[in-house]
Amino acid sequence: MKTMTGVERKQLIDEIMQLHAEGESTLGMAIRRLRLEVTGLDQETFAQMCGMSTRALYQLETDKGNPTLNTVDSILRKFGLRMGLMAALPAIKRRVVAGQGSSVISRGSKPKRK
Template sequence: MDMENEMGIAIKVEKDTDFIRQSVQTRLLMGTITLGDAVRRLRTEVSKLSQDDFAKLCKISRRTLGQVELDRGNPTMQTINLILEYFDLAICIRPRYRVSNRPTSPAPGSR
């Protein structure tokens, strides 16, 4: 395979990876996918690694990774960030999307 074909393949893989990451991020924000489902999809579709290999890469146990993917247990933010770091992602705090017309509470001390 020549250099031009290799570069074309690399660019396509990068675009596919970006699409998957953006899709997962959007679905997480909208609440249509769980964190466990997101981790599993990123691991299988982006890294293409087994649970054993990916857990070793993240320096966590396979059992911990399995529990995260099944939305079980109570992983720390550090554990989740160790997993997401591979994908250049991290847990963050953001404003909550309002899904109803109920009024928001005023900030403490704003009355």
């Protein structure tokens, strides 16, 4: 694995985050890329570092497991990231959906009359 500068490492992490935020990669795919491309560690070593079994890490990376929020959060924190809330649709898709003639009603289906 090529040694990265701090700037290159940050750019790679930002790219992985962006792809996940846009829905282009799953959480498992993002964690796998972080493990491989940022740390270069094998599953066994990384799993030990995270305090989990290799099998649990494999299941998480292949989107087959059901990890706890604490598990995911502890993995992300190793990369300076944390879990948070985000829109179900990426911003660009929300604009397209909203622009297709649908109007947003602010008070449910029966807005207050004027």
